[in-house]
Amino acid sequence: NLSPRLKVVAGLVPKGSKVADIGSDHAYLAINLVKRGIAIGGVAGEVAKGPLTNSRNEIIKNAVDTKIDARLGDGLAVIDDADDIDVICIAGMGGLLIRRILDEGLERLKGVTRLVLQPNVGEYELREWLINHNFKITDEEIVAEDFHLYEIIVAEPGQMKLSEQQLIFGPILMNKNNQVYQNKWKKELLRLEKVQKNLESHPRHGEEKLRKTKLQIKRIEEMFD
Numbered sequence: 001n002l003s004p005r006l007k008v009v010a011g012l013v014p015k016g017s018k019v020a021d022i023g024s025d026h027a028y029l030a031i032n033l034v035k036r037g038i039a040i041g042g043v044a045g046e047v048a049k050g051p052l053t054n055s056r057n058e059i060i061k062n063a064v065d066t067k068i069d070a071r072l073g074d075g076l077a078v079i080d081d082a083d084d085i086d087v088i089c090i091a092g093m094g095g096l097l098i099r100r101i102l103d104e105g106l107e108r109l110k111g112v113t114r115l116v117l118q119p120n121v122g123e124y125e126l127r128e129w130l131i132n133h134n135f136k137i138t139d140e141e142i143v144a145e146d147f148h149l150y151e152i153i154v155a156e157p158g159q160m161k162l163s164e165q166q167l168i169f170g171p172i173l174m175n176k177n178n179q180v181y182q183n184k185w186k187k188e189l190l191r192l193e194k195v196q197k198n199l200e201s202h203p204r205h206g207e208e209k210l211r212k213t214k215l216q217i218k219r220i221e222e223m224f225d
């Protein structure tokens with residue numbers, strides 16, 4: 001059974017796809033997709049040997065070893081043209097790491113029709129990379145798990161321009177404006193207001209930081225307006 005976060009990721013993979021799950025850890029995502037008949041097969045990539053062994057064990061235990069190949073390697077280096085991957089999932093890492101993996105694997109993204117990305121942080125930088133590399137954001141979700149609110153970004157080949165506000169909050173999440181999204185930004189607003197108070201009572205800690213914090217607060221308030 002998948003965690004709420006991975007369940008949402010899995011729900012964004014189209015039926016009939018060949019999937020690469022990069023940073024698969026136990027390969028729960030790929031196994032779930034194949035067992036439910038969503039993915040016809042794929043690759044589970046891992047850079048670390050421990051998680052790779054876990055993936056292999058789980059794949060065998062679930063009798064999907066003819067459909068999912070667990071491979072050791074950095075990022076997209078584990079896939080090649082012969083794999084015919086349609087969808088790449090990268091979940092549970094920082095946005096900067098996901099961005100580096102995509103950037104270094106640019107050549108391998110050519111036949112790919114969809115990216116399903118779940119950055120733990122660094123959503124802004126990831127969106128920025130996507131729109132600067134001929135991807136458009138076609139869907140976004142936000143999900144609560146273990147006291148953290150995770151954003152999931154779906155991107156497909158295409159053109160898109162995003163405003164600063166859309167890069168921060170997510171063009172689709174902003175429109176959906178659901179309860180989980182509102183909770184995330186209300187929580188962030190409270191955190192920033194505390195930071196502001198602290199900085200104001202210790203002015204030596206930096207005018208620049210205070211200026212930035214005030215700007216972040218203003219942006220969230222404007223978004224809620």
Ligand code: SAM
Pocket residue numbers: 006022023024025026045046047048051073074075076090091092093097101
């Ligand atoms: N994707 C799973 C999830 O969302 O639950 C596992 C997330 S786990 C926190 C991150 C995994 O990514 C770790 O198993 C780690 O070894 C792997 N990883 C980190 N950097 C990687 C890279 N450059 N290429 C492939 N895997 C990587």
